[in-house]
Amino acid sequence: MIPSSLPQEASAAWELLLPAAAAPARARGRSLQSALREAVRSGRLTPGTRLPSSRDLAGDLGVSRGLVTDAYEQLTAEGYLRSGRGAGTWVSDAVRAAAPAVRDLSPRRPGDSRVDFVAGRPDLSMFPRTAWSAAQRAVLADLPHEQLGYPDPRGLPRLRTALAELLTRRRGVVADPERIVVCSGVTQAVTLLGIVLHARGERAVGVEDPGSPQYEELFATAGPRVVRLPMDDEGLALGPLRASGVRAVVTTPGHHFPSGIAYSADRRAGLLAWARETGGIVVEDDYDGDFRYDRAPVGALQGLDPDRVAYTGSVSKSLVPGLRLGWLVVPDGLADEVVARKQYMDLGNPTLDQAVLAHFMERGDYDRQLRRCQRAYKERRDVLLSALETYLPGTRVSGIAAGLHAIATLPEHYGPERRLLERCAEAGVTVRPLSAYGRAETAGVSLVLGYAHVPPARITEGVRLLAEAARPSGGRPA
Template sequence: MTFSSDPPSAAWELLLPAASAPARARGRTLQSALREAVRSGRLAAGTRLPSSRDLAGDLGVSRGLITEAYEQLTAEGYLRSGRGSGTWVGEAVRASAPGVRDLAPGPSPDIRADFVAGSPDLSLFPRSAWAAAQRGVLSELPHPALGYPDPRGLPRLRTALAELLARRRGVVTDPERIIVCSGVTQAVTLLAVVLHARGQSAIGVERPGSPQYEELFATAGPRAVRLPLDGEGLDMTALRASGVRTVVTTPSHHFPSGIAYSASRRVQLLDWARQMDGLVVEDDYDGDFRYDRAAVGALQGLDPDHVAYTGSVSKSLVPGLRLGWLVVPDALADEIVARKRYMDLGNPALDQAVLARFIERGDHDRHLRRCQRAYKERRDTLVAALDAYLPGTEVSGIAAGLHAIATLPGRCGPQDTLLARLTASGVAVRPLSHYGGDAAGDRVPLVLGYAHLAPARITEGVRLLARAAAG
């Protein structure tokens, strides 16, 4: 990894002035700046640091200064290291200044345990492999490729994605039917704009489900119609009665309930689309992560003419790359491409070329295998901790993805009281009702995100959760 080829980081920028300090004070200044980056949260707990050689090259200082800084901060507890495993920001660093929070991601300065779902482990991002791909692209990319890109996306990336999606998810496509987007949000927005222009005033979405669709569709034209789920997937009676001709679904691993659509419900959904000459939008947001068996193939593979398939690297790599894809039926492709052209003139060509090379060289598959092992361990840790500290908790949903549903025992009290105690204890978590889910009698279903947390932090977080739940 080198600073010049990695995405800009506020943490590394903080070190640049220190690297320019007078020679006699440079070592102390670098240590102080690195210590402050950890304290302030610019370097989050669990972040893997560059090697001493790479960081020294980035900052233009001697490797000895970086090695000494790493050793000193490791001795102080700010960092941790292991033979052959690199150097990491410590998991239990507490800022010494009054009012400064523990170094855990979360929406509040008082968060001690953050179970809010939605993020992968950003520290697992393969910086070295990504930087190598960047260097390779910059050395081989011809000058004309730096002009305005094809609004559909770089042909090289669309070719790589077509092979990847066919191999890993069973998607039936070719490069001409793939449109590179700035994530799933842009993909769904493009579809909504085009479908509204064709006369569709409403689009169905799942309940419970992501709360973003009402506002997203409000800017695109159609209104969102919430449709309930049962234990097998989308309620077909409600779907037929709604009158919509397009519905957005997460059939491989529903968010947030955690179910996978049953085989019969998948067939029923496709039958509905054919009868209505409608469209199923398949959001395959974390389909690569299944821990107990092979992942269920994409719904799109069963009927490419009635399913639009979308996904991104936001869960498999990091959200900050803002790279995703939309696979559309032939009948919609030209209109989607036209809207994409006038929306943003296409995604950055360099980033697309880097992702293409990253996929072609097998780095993407290697990274997914690493994440698969890490996230499985974290889910197992979560289940074990709930069993140990909150016996009677029911963990539901398939063993997949980045979150689980934990329905707490009735003794934990009513939801409002429980959530107030959790907030006061510094535990950030959202109930299923936040996403439109129903209560479970006197038991409270919580949506627990775990992928972004190290196993030790998961166990400690559950312990805090249990203590708060006990009153």
């Protein structure tokens, strides 16, 4: 029964107060406050609702008047309620009901009910749980207590030393541990550089076109605006770069996304010459740099001029993105400013995670993981190529020498692009066209097909479904 003292508009909140009245005596006051607070937050007691007097509500609930008075006073102090002498107690107009549910903003899990060829993800099931757990146990047993405090904003010296050895050996980076900053992935590394460059007066940053679509929003947060610069067969086109007037550019010279090319030696030299002539800086995102299948990976551009190239990478593809661990090898001239920004941004990355990654690298587990991934991803690439040849003959495939995706350019009769994508979606295949990443000047429809996260059998099935979607019901090409 709803008590007569409770206004009709507040009746929906009444059941929330009943458990509070029945709580043990010592907890009854806190319970009543929590119940009233939740009724306001949830919107059951809406802004402007007048509550019964403390005397009436106490009588209806069977509790002391002082307990209700205390609850009203506490929630008034917190801003949930308002009151005035002789005017009663009301739900504050400043309170807004919470959203009815929390949305899951994480990417959709690949393979749940579709074949998902969207590029940019590794196979999360390949995370080396056993070796990582062993590293965690070893670190927890040996880590000194004093290292559990706020870390050096650059990162644990142990991890920076391990990273310097790894990057020098595998990628040809000039990696002094004092110039390495441990970051929450490449995104934070590039954001830090954007903030520092903007503070120095740089109002624009060049990015590759086509390229990663995230840079507009990323640099909008950091400060500089983005200038898209065209690519050609050798890398970033130098003429438009010089004409743009920018003095900072983000590049993927070891393995461009999404085309898959490696910058030519001449283009790498030309890019460094531009940086020296203008006093500019090249930000090298070593995208998928460790995964090359035809020969040894191309060495990092940074090794040719450490004072003009800021180098960044992460374990997002080699281990898992959820670790949020990456690195930035920063030129001496920017080091102090980047470290200062990093300190104020987050006070450093988690100590335990850094120590575990360092241990993982020191024992050779990271190299073993890279070799394991290399074998698995090469197998999946080969399965993709075979399936495309079988089900979509005449398709031209590029960008297959390295990385975790390929570009499949279908013959022109499989278009138009928009209708093809609609049919793929109807068939249960998720794909993205090259045009989604910027300029696409190829004839026919070009699809960027990520394969690392898709099991081999699903790759074959996905290409079969894609081929069926590319044909109308009559079975002939569209």
